[in-house]
Amino acid sequence: MKRIAVLGFALESNAFAPPCGRADFEQRGTYRGAEIDREARAEHPAIYSGISGFYAEMDRRYGRSGWQPVPVVHAASQPAGPVEEDYFKGLLAEFEAGLAAAGPLDGVYIAEHGGATATHTHDPDGEVFALVRRAVGPDVPVVATLDLHANVSDVMMDSVDVLVGYRTNPHVDIFERGAEAARLLEELMAGVRPTAFRVRLPLVGPSVTLLTADGHPYGDLIRLGQSKLDDRVMNVTILAGFAFADTPKNGMTVIVTTRDDPALAKRLAVELAAAGWADRGRYVPRMIGxxxxxxxxxxxxxxxxxxxxxxxxxxxxxxxxxxxxxxxxxxxxxxxxxxxxxxxxxxxxxxxxxxxxxxxxxxxxxxxxxxxxxxxxxxxxxxxxxxxxxxxxxxxxxxxxxxxxxxxxxxxxxxxxxxxxxxxxxxxxxxxxxxxxxxxxxxxxxxxxxxxxxxxxxxxxxxxxxxxxxxxxxxxxxxxPNLANFDWQGLPRPVFPLDPDAAWAPPS
Known part of the structure; x- marks a missing residue:
């Protein structure tokens, strides 16, 4: 029987909005232990849909008696400002205690957003991922789902085996990405070795330019990425990021994860990043007065x-x-x-x-x-x-x-x-x-x-x-969406389209 821990922290942080804390997470939805099991399998769940998708796929593949979820805590807030340090550190303590009490685990699923900041750090998502890795050790497979507006740090990349980003905006595939995370975790538990490569572009697309329907540049790039999936390529995730987080890790991020083929992961990530950069002129908002x-x-x-x-x-x-x-x-x-x-x-x-x-x-x-x-x-x-x-x-x-x-x-x-x-x-x-x-x-x-x-x-x-x-x-x-209206502090400059002359060259 596979024992899988389930936990997560979901917040999209706007640096120009008021901070958020316990009340915001309790109002949107904080679930602990068996509450996660019940909500994930409810007919009309209120919990993050990725968790429902993960449970549904695990139930389908193993049967309810063939795997054991070990639910810890999942806390989500409506998008707001940075999370308050005291609340966040308390949440980390809950994660740590829950994983310590879980006993031996075969895998971990982290249902994250990825666009959070905190009053004490620009990378609370990285702190969550690093804590999980420390708690379970280097050999337990860990997969995470991310919103398309996630900003990915080195710590996030280094702490998790596979990052699975949404493919649609509006986000109507969250359930499906949770199910994908379950399938990938099964591969990892069977011994598949994932190898990933990431490229970040100096491209911070205004929100209204990041739709994924036909005819939109971001959607075209994501579809190009999905065309690369095969027996060697297990996941292609292209994250536009969230401009208003205003962090050093902002910028469109291409992540290619292969089945033990690091050279291919790098080649495809650079190829997709180059395609996205060549299309950057389409990431300019067009609104009416x-x-x-x-x-x-x-x-x-x-x-x-x-x-x-x-x-x-x-x-x-x-x-x-x-x-x-x-x-x-x-x-x-x-x-x-x-x-x-x-x-x-x-x-x-x-x-x-x-x-x-x-x-x-x-x-x-x-x-x-x-x-x-x-x-x-x-x-x-x-x-x-x-x-x-x-x-x-x-x-x-x-x-x-x-x-x-x-x-x-x-x-x-x-x-x-x-x-x-x-x-x-x-x-x-x-x-x-x-x-x-x-x-x-x-x-x-x-x-x-x-x-x-x-x-x-x-x-x-x-x-x-x-x-x-x-x-x-x-x-x-x-x-x-007029990014020039804001006093940016952490955003790496220059970035397009805020800085029309921003430049990028593929890594050697």
Missing amino acids: LDDAVTQALAAGADPMSPSLLFADPADNPGGGGRGNTTYILSAFLAAGVHGCIAGVFFDPALVEQAFAAGEGNGFRADLNTRETARFSDPLSWDARVVHLHDGRFVGRHGMVEGKSVDLGRTAVLALDGVTLVAISKRQQCLSSDFFEAFGIDVAGARSIVVKSRGHFRAGFQHLFPPERIREVDVPGLTS
């Missing part, structure tokens, strides 16, 4: 026969550390008299409290951002009517939340003249039409929609909005 967004929303509202439009606010993406409550688009649409618009999800627990106090069907003066102190989260007051109140829990049907349990906290649907606003109590991005439909809102009948999301929404709205009806709006925020 706020005035144009207002004009187009007004036109859509005035002509019911015209195609409806979806406006994304990538600069205030909670999925990248944004607060999910800037009012630039909302206030402009209200001031202009836009009608037939739905907007969300807007993170403002105080506003939700106001709505619950007023009660369904009643009007009140909605005061937005009364408790918010973060940069860009300006206040706004507007007359509102409470359309619907809800506990915020539902099971998703589309995109990244399909089949998943979702909890937005207490939720209020508010009518602000021609804009219907969904206000929530637990900060997260708008991932799909479920985030409106769960509260009785007719998304298909809306003339325009505004979502607080960078790109993951595309998977959850693709049944309603093809790419040609989506607009990314250039407004301020903690996750603005």
Whole structure:
């Protein structure tokens, strides 16, 4: 019987956002011991999907009685600022104690994000990986899954046998990558020797340029990488990284892992990196201004026969550390008299409290951002009517939340003249039409929609909005795709496209 430890730490850290700690991880999801087993195999799990995929594949290959999971702790937060040192060190202590108590292990699966920083270090993910390696020794196979926005350090590479990155953005393959990690771990336990080579490019693509659908440069590069898989090549992972972590390890990273063929790993990694660098000119964002967004929303509202439009606010993406409550688009649409618009999800627990106090069907003066102190989260007051109140829990049907349990906290649907606003109590991005439909809102009948999301929404709205009806709006925020807006401290310079003259040459 194979005994496999399961653990992980999932955080994407924005250096310009407030730090996060225990409350953030408890709210998003911290699972210990048997809780991990139960959630991984639940019909509608809330836990990280990679763990569910790993369990499902191990169950399929070995049967539930043929392997023994040794679940330790998995802690995940919504993207935020750096993790607080005291909380993180406490989590490390839990990992260490759990592995020490586990006894002999045949393997370890680390369900990580890879884009974290901490108040004391730019590489907390490396600290997790190094701790695991120290705890289990040099001979126990260790595999880890990583988000496409992971920033990979030398410590991360040296501590883990195989790093498995997602292949899709929006990330609709997390379950599958967990299953892949299980298959690769089985190979390692059977004696296969992995050999990996990594190349980092001075390429930090703005978030809106990192989609993986056909016609997008990042997707084209990932597909090229997958075409190299064969009996010798066990994994090709190409990580765009997360710019806002602002660390020395930023930069698009190509990792090729072979079955005991280090020369091939190096040759392919350099080949793929060169292809990515040659295509760098496509990693330049193209957004519309706020005035144009207002004009187009007004036109859509005035002509019911015209195609409806979806406006994304990538600069205030909670999925990248944004607060999910800037009012630039909302206030402009209200001031202009836009009608037939739905907007969300807007993170403002105080506003939700106001709505619950007023009660369904009643009007009140909605005061937005009364408790918010973060940069860009300006206040706004507007007359509102409470359309619907809800506990915020539902099971998703589309995109990244399909089949998943979702909890937005207490939720209020508010009518602000021609804009219907969904206000929530637990900060997260708008991932799909479920985030409106769960509260009785007719998304298909809306003339325009505004979502607080960078790109993951595309998977959850693709049944309603093809790419040609989506607009990314250039407004301020903690996750603005205009990288020149930020005071970078750790980002290695020069990098493209922030520095158009950045250069790269393949390693000798």
